[in-house]
Amino acid sequence: EAQVTQNPRYLITVTGKKLTVTCSQNMNHEYMSWYRQDPGLGLRQIYYSMNVEVTDKGDVPEGYKVSRKEKRNFPLILESPSPNQTSLYFCASSVEETQYFGPGTRLLVL
Amino acid sequence: RKEVEQDPGPFNVPEGATVAFNCTYSNSASQSFFWYRQDCRKEPKLLMSVYSSGNEDGRFTAQLNRASQYISLLIRDSKLSDSATYLCVVSSIKAAGNKLTFGGGTRVLVKP
Numbered sequence: 001e002a003q004v005t006q007n008p009r010y011l012i013t014v015t016g017k018k019l020t021v022t023c024s025q026n027m028n029h030e031y032m033s034w035y036r037q038d039p040g041l042g043l044r045q046i047y048y049s050m051n052v053e054v055t056d057k058g059d060v061p062e063g064y065k066v067s068r069k070e071k072r073n074f075p076l077i078l079e080s081p082s083p084n085q086t087s088l089y090f091c092a093s094s095v096e097e098t099q100y101f102g103p104g105t106r107l108l109v110l
Numbered sequence: 111r112k113e114v115e116q117d118p119g120p121f122n123v124p125e126g127a128t129v130a131f132n133c134t135y136s137n138s139a140s141q142s143f144f145w146y147r148q149d150c151r152k153e154p155k156l157l158m159s160v161y162s163s164g165n166e167d168g169r170f171t172a173q174l175n176r177a178s179q180y181i182s183l184l185i186r187d188s189k190l191s192d193s194a195t196y197l198c199v200v201s202s203i204k205a206a207g208n209k210l211t212f213g214g215g216t217r218v219l220v221k222p
């Protein structure tokens with residue numbers, strides 16, 4: 001089944017404790033991206049990657065890092081999480097302009 | 111001003127009725143347009159692309175008005191299962207490739 005998977009789906013952590021949210025797709029898509037969704041602000045792009053080893057900032061990259069060592073994986077790293085990074089996070093891969101989203105990761109930073 | 115704006119709703123719709131709502135965009139160079147559907151606490155999924163000539167997919171009709179910079183979505187014969195948030199998405203060409211900008215979503219509640 002073609003899909004995008006994210007782990008963990010839910011995470012509660014404390015300020016400053018590094019965490020990684022994994023994202024994997026099995027559709028051989030070159031383009032992948034990370035979004036956060038907050039009430040009233042819609043989906044905002046954090047980082048995107050056009051191919052292996054090619055990543056770039058989206059609209060809200062501060063406080064986040066990404067890597068793309070393999071085509072299928074695009075992890076999101078929060079080196080020192082802060083409460084303002086509490087949000088719902090979606091990973092997506094795309095072909096042409098159709099985005100396929102993962103199921104989302106709900107993150108609470110205390 | 112936001113790049114892509116939507117009325118957040120909710121639009122309360124009797125089952126079987128027709129509902130329509132718009133999305134305005136500010137970048138006149140925008141190239142492509144889409145409607146995504148998002149169920150509560152779930153991931154967005156592509157509902158339909160919006161073509162210049164307008165297009166229909168079953169009970170759903172999408173229109174594009176480039177002169178006034180808005181797109182619309184019309185749902186006929188609303189079903190309870192149409193209750194969701196509808197996200198407008200606009201694609202613009204940037205140096206690094208196409209960039210998708212999402213609206214905040216319009217919530218639709220279909221009631222018996």
